[in-house]
Structures are given as C-alpha cells and as structure tokens.
Amino acid sequence: MRAQNTGAPDPQAARRDHSARARAGLDGLERLVSGLGTAVLALVTLVVLLATAATCLIGVGLSAVPYALRALRMVTDRERERLSRIGPEIPGGQPPPAGLRAAAGDPAVRRELRWLFRHATLGLVLGMIGLVLPINVLRDGTFPLWWRLLPAGDATASIGFPVVHDTVGALGVSLLGVGWLLLVLYATPFFARLQERPGRRLLTPDPGSDLVLRVAQLTATRAAALDAHAAELRRIERALHDGTQNRIVGVTVLLGAARRAVTRDPAHADAILERAQSAAEEALAELRAVVRSILPPVLTDRSLPDALASLATTCPVPVRVDAELPVRCAASVEATAYFVVAEALTNIARHSGARQATVRLRRDGDRLHVAVTDDGRGGAGDRPGSGLLGIRRRAEAHDGTLTLTSPPGGPTTVEVNLPCGS
Structure with a gap:
C-alpha cells in the first residue's frame, strides 16, 4: 500500500534550508567586509586623484598624473582579484596611458574612475554596514546580561535609543539583536551583490579589448614556442655534432688503422679493434641518450x-x-x-x-x-x-x-x- 504524503514539514529539509541560509548570510558578510578594504583604498585614491586634478589647474600636478593613474590601476586590479576569487574571473587591464590627455580619452580609465567614485561612496557605506551588523548582533543580543553595569541614561540599544530602565526594556533590546541577526542572514547577500555590481560592470574589459589581449597573448606564446623549438633543435644538433659524430669519426679512424695493421701486426690490430668497439658502444649510448631527450x-x-x-x-x-x-x-x-x-x-x-x-x-x-x-x-x-x-x-x-x-x-x-x- 502506497504511503500518502501528510503534508507535514520535513525536519531535515528545514535544517538544510536554515544551514544554507546561515552560510549565505556569513558569505555575504565576508564579502562585504573584504569589499570594505578595497573601498578604503578607493577612497584614498579618489582623494589623491582629486588633489592631483586640482593642482593640475595651476600646472603643479602634471608630473604626478602618471603616479595617480598607477595608483588607480593598482586599486582596480586589487578589486579585480577580489571579485575573481568569489565569482567569474575578471582579467586585468592594459597599462594606463602615460599622459593626461591620453588618460582622459581612454574608455577603460573613464570606467575605472566611475567605479572608483561608486566604490569609495556606496561600496564604503555597504562595507561599514557589513562591519557593524555582527557587532550590533552581539551587543544587542547580549544586552540583558550586562545593561545594569552601564551608568544611568547610557543603557541604550545600538541605535542610541530607547533608554532602558528595567528588565523588560532590556529584553526588548535583545529582540532588536534578533532583528540584526535576521538582517545578517537575509540582507547581507543582497548588499554584497550591490557592492560588487559596479566592479562587475565597469572593471570587466570590453569584448573587443579582451579579444585583442587574447590575440596578443597567443602571438607572444606562438613566438615563444617557435623559439623553444629552435633552441631544442640547436641542442639536439650540438649533442649529435659534439658527441655522437665525434665518436663515430673516431670509430672510422680506428677501423682504418686496424685494417692497415691487420697484416703487419695482428695483435696490434686486435687492440685497435677493441678500442673501436668501445668507441662504437659509447657512440651508441650517446645516441640513445639524445633520442631519450627528444621523447623518453x-x-x-x-x-x-x-x-x-x-x-x-x-x-x-x-x-x-x-x-x-x-x-x-x-x-x-x-x-x-x-x-x-x-x-x-x-x-x-x-x-x-x-x-x-x-x-x-x-x-x-x-x-x-x-x-x-x-x-x-x-x-x-x-x-x-x-x-x-x-x-x-x-x-x-x-x-x-x-x-x-x-x-x-x-x-x-x-x-x-x-x-x-x-
């Protein structure tokens, strides 16, 4: 008789869902905090670029433009590495242009500047949220355990209010800690995607430029392969010329000497033939070594x-x-x-x-x-x-x-x- 589905929830499936939700929340929290590091670097770089642009108006900052562009590329490459570790790989860009006019006309530099502004503002705020949320969970969640140790008037929740005067109020603050925890579990993955979206959209090279980089890479590796092949041929030629060929020439000379001595001094001819045999064996061993070096x-x-x-x-x-x-x-x-x-x-x-x-x-x-x-x-x-x-x-x-x-x-x-x- 077939068992009927009673519609009761599966406890194991529920536990798996809760575990997956917790992992997703912690993963989002980790991504937000790691993005906070590059957001701080982006903020510092943005300040440097603004200062360079301001001093360029009076001609003083023109010499600092290449260094500022290099700093921009270092920060964007760091973000590319971070995003590549947690998602699809983002290849690095070409070296930044040297001059101010060339940089202003480079689409890649303009996209990097747009990313820099967004990550130094929105990315920084989202990263701070990712840093503060677990602190608030711990603070408000454990508030009933230690609120009496605070001076009167300072016993408030993490958001600064309300002022707690009794145990009921402290338990209410702990409910706020539960709310922070739910925010960690359900909102941090969205916040992390929001923080990463500008980098995914603005730091990814155009398909055309990616194809150009790939063609350049293949051209370079093809030239390196041809050089390696030529070097391998030279190595084999040297091994045959300096080793095996000389041994075979020695065998030929010894055989000629033995042929001339065979009628005059058979004992001496036998010694020469023995030397010729040894030289032939050495030549064969060297030839085998060369063959093995080509393909064992x-x-x-x-x-x-x-x-x-x-x-x-x-x-x-x-x-x-x-x-x-x-x-x-x-x-x-x-x-x-x-x-x-x-x-x-x-x-x-x-x-x-x-x-x-x-x-x-x-x-x-x-x-x-x-x-x-x-x-x-x-x-x-x-x-x-x-x-x-x-x-x-x-x-x-x-x-x-x-x-x-x-x-x-x-x-x-x-x-x-x-x-x-x-």
Missing part, C-alpha cells in the same frame, strides 16, 4: 608518473615523487610536463644546494598541475638564459602558466598549470 620511451610505453619516477632516480638530490594521474593526457602535454620536471630537477642539482626535493603531479578537471619543491637556498628567478625561463616558455606554448615562489632562504616551488582537455 618510458613516457610512451608506460605513463607520466613512471617517467617522473625514472627521472627522479637519476637526480643527485633525493627526490620524492607524489604523482596521481588516473587517465592519460595528450602526448604533447605529458612531454611538456616531463621536460618541465627534468629542467627543474637539473636546476635544483646545479644551483639550489638542496638536500631533498618533491615532485607533485595532479589532474584537476581539464588542467594538469605539476609542482616541484626543494629546500634549497631560494632566490631563484626566470632571468634571460635561465632554465626557468625555458620552463615558462614551454608552459606558455601550451597555453599554460608558471608560478615561481622562491624567497631568499627557500624553499623554492615551481608550479606549472597545463590544459589537457576534458
């Missing part, structure tokens, strides 16, 4: 974690590999990840003075994350000619990113993020 066979035959484990055994510094890759990525992506780790371990062995290193490999959706950490002296940088610059170019050639963290004294962490398809 273990990467093709087995998997990227196995290839990284094999790579770690050849590093003079002890390396721990923490690799989890449930499915294979594209061959080009795995090869890039392999050479990123190989170059990073080479830098660690040569320059870091580290006692140990860790390689971490994870796949998160359509992104492959590779991190190499060592406990060396730190202070690394992707300067021209460095291996880290080569790692960055390899990553950007695949539309990936590189993040380097290397404070003086260490540790150093090289993180590479590569797209690998869904």
Whole structure:
C-alpha cells in the first residue's frame, strides 16, 4: 500500500534550508567586509586623484598624473582579484596611458574612475554596514546580561535609543539583536551583490579589448614556442655534432688503422679493434641518450608518473615523487610536463644546494598541475638564459602558466598549470 504524503514539514529539509541560509548570510558578510578594504583604498585614491586634478589647474600636478593613474590601476586590479576569487574571473587591464590627455580619452580609465567614485561612496557605506551588523548582533543580543553595569541614561540599544530602565526594556533590546541577526542572514547577500555590481560592470574589459589581449597573448606564446623549438633543435644538433659524430669519426679512424695493421701486426690490430668497439658502444649510448631527450620511451610505453619516477632516480638530490594521474593526457602535454620536471630537477642539482626535493603531479578537471619543491637556498628567478625561463616558455606554448615562489632562504616551488582537455 502506497504511503500518502501528510503534508507535514520535513525536519531535515528545514535544517538544510536554515544551514544554507546561515552560510549565505556569513558569505555575504565576508564579502562585504573584504569589499570594505578595497573601498578604503578607493577612497584614498579618489582623494589623491582629486588633489592631483586640482593642482593640475595651476600646472603643479602634471608630473604626478602618471603616479595617480598607477595608483588607480593598482586599486582596480586589487578589486579585480577580489571579485575573481568569489565569482567569474575578471582579467586585468592594459597599462594606463602615460599622459593626461591620453588618460582622459581612454574608455577603460573613464570606467575605472566611475567605479572608483561608486566604490569609495556606496561600496564604503555597504562595507561599514557589513562591519557593524555582527557587532550590533552581539551587543544587542547580549544586552540583558550586562545593561545594569552601564551608568544611568547610557543603557541604550545600538541605535542610541530607547533608554532602558528595567528588565523588560532590556529584553526588548535583545529582540532588536534578533532583528540584526535576521538582517545578517537575509540582507547581507543582497548588499554584497550591490557592492560588487559596479566592479562587475565597469572593471570587466570590453569584448573587443579582451579579444585583442587574447590575440596578443597567443602571438607572444606562438613566438615563444617557435623559439623553444629552435633552441631544442640547436641542442639536439650540438649533442649529435659534439658527441655522437665525434665518436663515430673516431670509430672510422680506428677501423682504418686496424685494417692497415691487420697484416703487419695482428695483435696490434686486435687492440685497435677493441678500442673501436668501445668507441662504437659509447657512440651508441650517446645516441640513445639524445633520442631519450627528444621523447623518453618510458613516457610512451608506460605513463607520466613512471617517467617522473625514472627521472627522479637519476637526480643527485633525493627526490620524492607524489604523482596521481588516473587517465592519460595528450602526448604533447605529458612531454611538456616531463621536460618541465627534468629542467627543474637539473636546476635544483646545479644551483639550489638542496638536500631533498618533491615532485607533485595532479589532474584537476581539464588542467594538469605539476609542482616541484626543494629546500634549497631560494632566490631563484626566470632571468634571460635561465632554465626557468625555458620552463615558462614551454608552459606558455601550451597555453599554460608558471608560478615561481622562491624567497631568499627557500624553499623554492615551481608550479606549472597545463590544459589537457576534458
């Protein structure tokens, strides 16, 4: 017999709704308070810009215009970072124009100025509300516990009235605390969206400018990929020319000497042939090493974690590999990840003075994350000619990113993020 729905409320569903409402309220409160920080910066920047504009009227502030515009861009970039953490990403803008006339005619600068005024006024007020609301909840909600400790005439609610003279009035103030709590739970998400709306609308680049930035980025990464490819060809050519070719030339010379000595001194010819065989084996070993440097066979035959484990055994510094890759990525992506780790371990062995290193490999959706950490002296940088610059170019050639963290004294962490398809 089928059970009938009696229409009674589900206690578990009600608890889930209350929990979701509480999380939304606290999230809105956190967003408001974080927006208060950028609102204070916006207010200071607005004052600086107004002072610069006023002094420009007498010609004194013209030299300060580039610094004021740079301060504007720093504040707007900080707001873009904040909004990107709590919602859709907002890309950064182009560097601000240098001159006053160019800045006045730049649509991006005009939009940033409009945002600055709104966030320094409305955003600041909403942020102050987000800061004061939880204080009022605590103050008025606990008012019956401590109102007798206040001097006569000062026992009022957070809004300044009414003056409380008895316990009934104190309980009434605690009801006001409940009202503040309901405001936190139900109104702060709306206030947070209201505070963030100008930034979402005014700090987002135009679709056309975003496309221009994307084309410029692809052009730069394509040029970097071509440079990396040319450098790789030069490396292979040097390895073959300076190593394998010289070994083979030595084998040819030794075989000619053995052929001439075979009739005159067979024992000497046998020694020459033995040297020729050793030289041929060395040439073959160097040729195999060059082939492996192009694409390691273990990467093709087995998997990227196995290839990284094999790579770690050849590093003079002890390396721990923490690799989890449930499915294979594209061959080009795995090869890039392999050479990123190989170059990073080479830098660690040569320059870091580290006692140990860790390689971490994870796949998160359509992104492959590779991190190499060592406990060396730190202070690394992707300067021209460095291996880290080569790692960055390899990553950007695949539309990936590189993040380097290397404070003086260490540790150093090289993180590479590569797209690998869904």
